[in-house]
Amino acid sequence: MATVKGTVRVHFKDGVLDPQGKTIHTALRQMGYDWVSSVRTGRLFEIEIDADDPSRAQDQLREISQKLLANPVIESFHVEVHS
Amino acid sequence: MRFGVVTFPGSNCDYDAYAALKRVLCAPVEFLWHGDSDLKDVDCVILPGGFSFGDYLRPGAIARFSPVMKSVIRFAETGGLVWGICNGFQVLLEAELIPGAILRNESLRFACQWVRLRVDSNRTPYTRGTRPGDILRMPVAHADGAYYADDETLMDLETSGQVVFRYVNAEGIPDEKSNPNGSRRSIAGISNREGNVLGMMPHPERAVEPILGSEDGLTLFKSLLGTTATGVDSPLRKRVVSDRGV
Numbered sequence: 001m002a003t004v005k006g007t008v009r010v011h012f013k014d015g016v017l018d019p020q021g022k023t024i025h026t027a028l029r030q031m032g033y034d035w036v037s038s039v040r041t042g043r044l045f046e047i048e049i050d051a052d053d054p055s056r057a058q059d060q061l062r063e064i065s066q067k068l069l070a071n072p073v074i075e076s077f078h079v080e081v082h083s
Numbered sequence: 084m085r086f087g088v089v090t091f092p093g094s095n096c097d098y099d100a101y102a103a104l105k106r107v108l109c110a111p112v113e114f115l116w117h118g119d120s121d122l123k124d125v126d127c128v129i130l131p132g133g134f135s136f137g138d139y140l141r142p143g144a145i146a147r148f149s150p151v152m153k154s155v156i157r158f159a160e161t162g163g164l165v166w167g168i169c170n171g172f173q174v175l176l177e178a179e180l181i182p183g184a185i186l187r188n189e190s191l192r193f194a195c196q197w198v199r200l201r202v203d204s205n206r207t208p209y210t211r212g213t214r215p216g217d218i219l220r221m222p223v224a225h226a227d228g229a230y231y232a233d234d235e236t237l238m239d240l241e242t243s244g245q246v247v248f249r250y251v252n253a254e255g256i257p258d259e260k261s262n263p264n265g266s267r268r269s270i271a272g273i274s275n276r277e278g279n280v281l282g283m284m285p286h287p288e289r290a291v292e293p294i295l296g297s298e299d300g301l302t303l304f305k306s307l308l309g310t311t312a313t314g315v316d317s318p319l320r321k322r323v324v325s326d327r328g329v
Contacts, residue, residue: 016231017265019191068148071141071177073184074231 001050004057009078010070011042045069057081084308086112087125089155089171091146096132096169096288103288108304117149127164127307128155130171132224132286142185142227143173152178164208164307165280169225172272172282180280181273182240183232189265193226197296198263198285200271201251204244207278212306218255219248219299221285228264228284230273240273248272248283 012018018040025039047064051057061079070077086104090097097114104112113123117135122128136145146152152174159165159180167175173185188194202210202217213219232240240246248271252261257269264284272283287300 015233017186017189017229019187019189019265023191068140068144071144071184073176073182073233074186 001052002054004049004051004054004081004083006047006049006057006061006079006081008045008047008061008065008069009042009080010045010065010075011077012040012074013076016074043069054081054083084110084126085124086110086127086129087115087123088112088129088131089115089117089151090131091117091133091135091149091170091174093135093137094131094133094170096286099286100129100131100168100288103291103300103304107291107301108308110304110308115151117146117151120150120154122151122154122158127166128158130155130165130167130174131288132169132171135170135174138170138227141173141177142170143175143177146170146174147177156180159275159280162277162279166209167280167282168286168288169223169228169284172284173227175280175282181245181275181282182236183230183273185227185284186229186231186265187227188225188263189229193224194228194263195224196222196263198223198271199251199253199255199261200248200285201255201257202247203249204247204274204278206244207247207274207281209274209281209303209306210247212302216255217302218251219287219290219302220297221287221290221300222296223263223285225264225284228266230264230266230270230284232267237268240270241268243276245273245276246270247274247281248285 021039021041028036065077088097088100104110200219202213205213249257249269250262250271262269274281287303290297290300
């Protein structure tokens with residue numbers, strides 16, 4: 001059995017209000033970084049899985065993302081498997 | 084009617100709900116444990132307010148997979164009464180028993196205040212003792228309370244009469260100032276299509292005695308107990324829909 005590392009990135013869907021991102025954006029502009037035109041927050045999960053079949057790792061991470069890590073009503077996710 | 088109040092790790096309104104039922108309404112009520120799947124044959128399950136599992140990941144996201152929730156979901160799908168209040172509402176949304184999701188308050192502030200709720204549907208067992216347009220005063224206490232659903236879902240909720248409560252001003256009109264959290268269309272509570280599952284952010288269990296500032300929460304409990312509609316066998320004063328200043 002091999003240990004496979006992966007990351008899952010979860011972020012708000014377009015159109016879903018992200019007041020934290022908006023507040024960070026405002027703060028950055030107040031700090032003088034007026035070239036920042038938008039900030040959206042998200043979440044990063046670093047996950048290790050015991051994989052019988054490393055080629056299935058992508059699907060396994062997708063499954064847990066769909067089930068728990070992301071709420072499909074408001075969030076999208078992106079899975080990456082690191083070899 | 085027998086009630087069961089679920090305690091999750093981090094629930095903090097379970098005793099409020101229990102006390103409202105036991106002490107104020109003299110109704111049979113038991114605690115249900117998140118780790119058990121036994122619903123003790125109750126007729127109505129209350130998922131109380133609080134911060135189950137520390138609100139980790141998303142409010143309600145972890146609680147939704149508790150052993151008790153398997154039974155609650157089955158119970159709801161077979162017509163059982165399931166009432167989610169505050170964190171309990173978030174659990175119901177995560178469990179997809181009602182549509183939509185809850186986001187961080189638009190203000191990013193914890194909203195701890197009195198609100199006015201307008202009843203928009205009395206076609207649920209929780210509101211059948213009310214008339215559409217009635218205004219109820221109750222507290223809210225949450226950091227994550229902004230109801231969100233996409234346009235299509237909102238339209239569907241509106242047309243099927245699933246919007247049960249909205250935040251309104253003294254005139255009964257939803258406006259930005261009366262909306263404590265940025266909920267879409269000022270939605271404060273919704274039901275499933277059948278009406279047996281109700282989720283709401285405000286706290287009726289904290290508005291059951293004059294000393295608490297309002298008794299309007301009793302209206303909902305009494306609707307369930309069948310005392311408001313018939314006016315019989317209630318040891319309590321008659322309901323007065325108060326409209327004192329917030």
